[in-house]
Amino acid sequence: MTTDDPPREWGRTLLRAGLIVCAFAALVLFSAVLARLTLTPSHASEGVATANMRPGASLRQYAEDYTFLAAAKQAGGNLLLGVPFGVLLPVLVPRSMRLLRVIVLTVVVMALVELAQGAIVAGRAFDVDDVILNTTGALIGYVLLGRRLGRAWRRRRGEAEPAEPATGRSGLLTGRLKGRRRPVPPRR
Secondary structure: OOOOOHHHHHHHHHHHHHHHHHHHHHHHHHHHHHHHHHOOOOHHHOOOOOOEOOOOHHHHHHHHHOOHHHHHHHHHHHHHHHHHHHHHHHHHOOOOOHHHHHHHHHHHHHHHHHHHHHHHOOOOOOEHHHHHHHHHHHHHHHHHHHHHHHHHHHHHHOOOOOOOOOOOOOOOOOOEEOOEEOOOOOOO
């Protein structure tokens, strides 16, 4: 049998379709968990929840006022909420500037969630530290798993890796041009 046999291609197609369905189900489940954790009212905090626009203020409060377990739960939960972005986004976004896109998309989505919390949910407020922790979680997910998953996904789909950046016509940048490197001239 060769690799071009129809039964093998059908098997690969079914496997890919199954993986896509599982990824979509995981994304829906993650969205439901995210909404449940962040957009449900906290009646116990209605009188005390205030917006935090100063980076680090909530983290200091966790360290000073919370027990270790409560602080770890609060900070760790926010870190864990960002991890799926770092794992899933590299598969969804093009390779060029993937890390930057993961960071920007995570910041935008989490800032919108925090704004919605502060605007419409009783007992919840916007907290910039939550956005920072979520983004840090996305970076952790990207470094540990997302980058490799994105590469594997592209390889399996047969997408070519992007070429290195082209050099300028003046040759002042280091880059590959017809297989050889040009040196960067010294600064004056």
